[in-house]
Amino acid sequence: MTQQQYRADALIRPVDLEAIDNRIYEAKKEELKARTIFNVKTDVPEGAETYSYDVIKRSGAAKILAPGADDIPLVDADMERHTEKIYSIAAAFRVSVQELRQAAMAGRPVEATKADTARKAIAEKENRLVWVGDSKHNILGVTNAEGIQTMAVSNNAAGASTKWKDKTGKEIVADIRKARTPIEKLPGHSANTLIVTPAAMEELGKEYNEYTGQTVLQYLKTQGWFSTIEFTSDLEGKGTGGTDCFLILDNSPDVVEVLIPMDIKRHPEEYKFPNYKVPLEERTGGAIVRYPMAILRGEGI
Incomplete structure (x- = not known):
């Protein structure tokens, strides 16, 4: 050659x-x-x-004016x-x-x-x-961007743990409902996206309660709260003190791209x-x- x-x-x-x-x-x-x-x-x-x-x-915030007041x-x-x-x-x-x-x-x-x-x-x-x-x-990423809201979830009924693995399906839904509220109150925005860890997604497979026969995930879908429910391992350990976290957000382009x-x-x-x-x-x-x-x-x- x-x-x-x-x-x-x-x-x-x-x-x-x-x-x-x-x-x-x-x-x-x-x-x-x-x-x-x-x-x-x-x-x-x-x-x-x-x-x-x-x-x-x-x-700032709006307020009710007393008669004759001009301090708008x-x-x-x-x-x-x-x-x-x-x-x-x-x-x-x-x-x-x-x-x-x-x-x-x-x-x-x-x-x-x-x-x-x-x-x-x-x-x-x-x-x-x-x-x-x-x-x-x-x-900075979506989980730690400056100015995002944070919420520590409540303890379970026994007062022993905040982790979803130790909570009932109804308690998990209560955490999610509470987290939606601050975003739903923002004019023109909708809390339409839920992102969790893989382990948390498994917990959404729990029975919501003994009467409905639905899992937590099925219940959330029937409520129509979210257009997107996804999971990613990138949320593991990203809460305060290295705890696992979830995100609820408006995923429209004027919020994040x-x-x-x-x-x-x-x-x-x-x-x-x-x-x-x-x-x-x-x-x-x-x-x-x-x-x-x-x-x-x-x-x-």
Whole structure:
């Protein structure tokens, strides 16, 4: 064989890149759970380093005026400008020269399951940024955004535990009903989304009470309180003191969005014998929380 046959641009074929791309861009639904719950904002240029938006903070309240009084209270919705950095999430995988030779010999594309692993790593990091941020880079997520409401759940009837595993179905529903109220009272907002931990989702399978024959989850659905009930392990240990938590929120775009200026992208492969390194990149700003008062974190479950 001549040296030319071992050139980097001669070993990896278009059919191999196509196979890799198919695995990269066909992400599994559960890997992008935050994207199924929140609107994804994609109209920011991928070259942007920051994104600025206004956070609404309401102040003041109405009151009943006595006859002849003129001390009308001022109610304001302060707009506070926030600027978030946009980051790259990157991962890469290797394909060896021998793997390419074997694929060519068999007349099939290169095995691209490694692309799944790299894509999953990026998707997991994106989801974690949305829910809990990243303390190293001073990024806040939906669970810890500045200005969200918090509520410690009550003890069970025995007064011994706040955890849902130690509560009846009716007590769990009471926690959820109480957590909905502060958001439902906000003009123009609806507490339409419930997010829990995987363990808490299991507890929603408890019987609501002995008379209905329904589980807690079935009861919640019949009440029509939520259009979305989901779970994610990213809420584990994110309450005060490291307790598990749940979120009740209005998931409309004027409350929270996921910022993705550039979705996952494969960059040109890099060759260093005996491997090709295939880099993947996504540009994200995590969660953009515009109205934190419409998010409540329930703690102690």
